[in-house]
Amino acid sequence: DAGVIQSPRHEVTEMGQEVTLRCKPISGHNSLFWYRQTMMRGLELLIYFNNNVPIDDSGMPEDRFSAKMPNASFSTLKIQPSEPRDSAVYFCASSRSGKSTYEQYFGPGTRLTVT
Amino acid sequence: DQQVKQNSPSLSVQEGRISILNCDYTNSMFDYFLWYKKYPAEGPTFLISISSIKDKNEDGRFTVFLNKSAKHLSLHIVPSQPGDSAVYFCAASALIQGAQKLVFGQGTRLTINP
Numbered sequence: 230d231a232g233v234i235q236s237p238r239h240e241v242t243e244m245g246q247e248v249t250l251r252c253k254p255i256s257g258h259n260s261l262f263w264y265r266q267t268m269m270r271g272l273e274l275l276i277y278f279n280n281n282v283p284i285d286d287s288g289m290p291e292d293r294f295s296a297k298m299p300n301a302s303f304s305t306l307k308i309q310p311s312e313p314r315d316s317a318v319y320f321c322a323s324s325r326s327g328k329s330t331y332e333q334y335f336g337p338g339t340r341l342t343v344t
Numbered sequence: 345d346q347q348v349k350q351n352s353p354s355l356s357v358q359e360g361r362i363s364i365l366n367c368d369y370t371n372s373m374f375d376y377f378l379w380y381k382k383y384p385a386e387g388p389t390f391l392i393s394i395s396s397i398k399d400k401n402e403d404g405r406f407t408v409f410l411n412k413s414a415k416h417l418s419l420h421i422v423p424s425q426p427g428d429s430a431v432y433f434c435a436a437s438a439l440i441q442g443a444q445k446l447v448f449g450q451g452t453r454l455t456i457n458p
Contacts, residue, residue: 233387272448
């Protein structure tokens with residue numbers, strides 16, 4: 230099992246540019262989560278999908294952030310336009326939904342730096 | 345509002361001794377609690393969990409205790425080993441519209457000294 234795959238691992242961009250982060254969940258998992266980790270706020274949930282449908286996007290900081298999941302094996306998180314305060318590590322995680330399985334499996338993260 | 349709190353940002357323990365990491369939560373709707381371990385430049389990895397109907401779960405050197413009345417859980421590692429040095433996140437789970445939503449604490453950096 231390859232685990233959750235994220236790309237790129239590192240992204241450096243200038244303020245105002247569009248940034249797209251990508252995630253491939255573990256095969257067979259039907260829930261996908263995007264998190265952001267910063268020193269100030271720790272690990273916070275941005276959005277999650279269940280069966281490719283966005284369930285809760287209340288953690289998305291503002292309209293500059295958007296996420297899509299066009300199929301069960303791929304999701305994107307887009308920031309347009311990016312700002313220096315978006316600099317953080319972004320994690321994608323997946324799990325099997327339902328009461329019997331609670332653990333989420335995280336990818337290695339994308340470290341985003343906006344200058 | 346911080347629903348899950350880890351009040352100790354760091355903890356230093358001597359190798360071979362017991363490490364105790366603490367976590368408090370405020371929401372009574374949480375039905376499952378987990379601990380994750382994170383090494384630098386890696387994603388968090390699941391370590392151990394406990395259902396809200398239990399008060400203890402043990403897995404090798406790791407034991408999680410849950411005190412529902414106090415809304416408090418703790419992770420015990422004994423004996424502590426140098427490889428246990430990492431950031432530990434406490435997480436609480438609630439089932440929302442068919443998916444488990446995790447709320448994480450801020451994390452505690454554990455350092456095991458040889």
